[in-house]
Amino acid sequence: MRISPPLYEVMDLDNNDSLPTRPRKELRQGFSTGTAAAAAAQGALWELLEPPGPERVEVTLPGGGRLTIPLLYHRRSGERGEAAVIKDAGDDPDVTNGAQIGARVWRLDGQDTKKEQVIFLGGEGVGRVTKPGLALAVGEPAINPVPRRMIRRSLSQVWERYFPGQPLRLGVEIFVPRGEELARHTLNLRLGIVGGISILGTSGLVKPFSHQAYRATIVASLRVAQALGLKQIAYSTGGKSESHLRLMLPELPEAAFVQLGDYVRFALRTAANLGFAEITTAAFFGKALKISQGRGHTHAARGLADLGQLARLVREQTGDARLAREISRANTSRQALEILLTDRAHQVVAEVGARMLAALRGHARPGPKLAAVILDFAGQSLWRGEDPG
Numbered sequence: 001m002r003i004s005p006p007l008y009e010v011m012d013l014d015n016n017d018s019l020p021t022r023p024r025k026e027l028r029q030g031f032s033t034g035t036a037a038a039a040a041a042q043g044a045l046w047e048l049l050e051p052p053g054p055e056r057v058e059v060t061l062p063g064g065g066r067l068t069i070p071l072l073y074h075r076r077s078g079e080r081g082e083a084a085v086i087k088d089a090g091d092d093p094d095v096t097n098g099a100q101i102g103a104r105v106w107r108l109d110g111q112d113t114k115k116e117q118v119i120f121l122g123g124e125g126v127g128r129v130t131k132p133g134l135a136l137a138v139g140e141p142a143i144n145p146v147p148r149r150m151i152r153r154s155l156s157q158v159w160e161r162y163f164p165g166q167p168l169r170l171g172v173e174i175f176v177p178r179g180e181e182l183a184r185h186t187l188n189l190r191l192g193i194v195g196g197i198s199i200l201g202t203s204g205l206v207k208p209f210s211h212q213a214y215r216a217t218i219v220a221s222l223r224v225a226q227a228l229g230l231k232q233i234a235y236s237t238g239g240k241s242e243s244h245l246r247l248m249l250p251e252l253p254e255a256a257f258v259q260l261g262d263y264v265r266f267a268l269r270t271a272a273n274l275g276f277a278e279i280t281t282a283a284f285f286g287k288a289l290k291i292s293q294g295r296g297h298t299h300a301a302r303g304l305a306d307l308g309q310l311a312r313l314v315r316e317q318t319g320d321a322r323l324a325r326e327i328s329r330a331n332t333s334r335q336a337l338e339i340l341l342t343d344r345a346h347q348v349v350a351e352v353g354a355r356m357l358a359a360l361r362g363h364a365r366p367g368p369k370l371a372a373v374i375l376d377f378a379g380q381s382l383w384r385g386e387d388p389g
Helices: 033-049 145-162 179-183 211-227 239-248 264-273 285-292 307-318 321-328 333-342 346-364
Strands: 056-060 066-070 073-077 080-086 100-107 117-122 169-175 232-236 257-259 278-284 369-375 381-387
Touching: 033 056, 033 066, 033 073, 033 080, 033 100, 033 145, 033 169, 056 145, 117 145, 145 169, 211 257, 211 264, 232 239, 232 264, 239 257, 239 278, 239 369, 264 278, 264 346, 278 285, 278 346, 285 333, 285 346, 285 369, 307 321, 307 333, 307 346, 321 333, 333 346, 346 369, 346 381
Parallel strands: 117 169, 232 257, 232 278, 278 369
Antiparallel strands: 056 066, 073 080, 080 100, 100 169, 369 381
């Protein structure tokens, strides 16, 4: 399967302030483990209801559009259908590229047949959550919320064909034969996800992870804003934070909103060099914490936020040794924030914000007016601050 790739004008501003262009390079997109699981689940359901199933299935993506994905195999075993897909990450150096993602599906029995029910199980090679602070409860298989919705929708496409108007009632087991081995090359164990990989994906697609390509996208977006005569831009770390930032800054046109991803230092320095007068940067608490701790690049591969450092900050700001110990023992930034908000330690969040803003100033250097926004994990504003420059 080939997904039409985007074209990037490759530029590099790391070593100088010029904008040297290089030949275009096509990078092929792939699909996420969540999409692979949804495709495998649909193939398994075809086998359960009307074997033999098709060789290819069609998966609806979260952002719209559909993707046709070939099945590695599909078969029926007793009262269960089973199918598998080979994960294709495109040109992204994803550890799961080429991995087999499989699903087994069976019908649920029970008295309340009028109520929809889909039970998710993690089979071989799918991790299990053992610590709090993630989007899933402790004990749950590490199949993230968006992939779960994709799997439900993928199953519904087939179910409605045979049982129109009847509630979906199925069990789904996702498995990854080499998942436990692959997980050793991820941060899962540090996050308390044991036994395998996580089934991930928010868009259903995997965009090629190319430093040059992503930086080029930032530059291209800034050039568009500049060409339109805009003096103010609004950075976000991703699609979700951008959607919340748009609600906070309704006066700004669409071209003013730019996703910087993990490239904080590069994005701030480039916008300043291009002469933008005002730069607002919004991030969820976890990324904001990394920025406040001096991370110019916030990708997880370069390390998690330092919760020990946050604990020391809590002790300094509140004098509460118990709260500081709780923070130091937190599993994730999400859990740390939950603890902070429970204890009403808003002055700690404000200090993180102030340090974030100072770090942004260090990247942008004197000149533009800066503003920063910290979002909670529901997208609400926790803190906003400004530095007039």
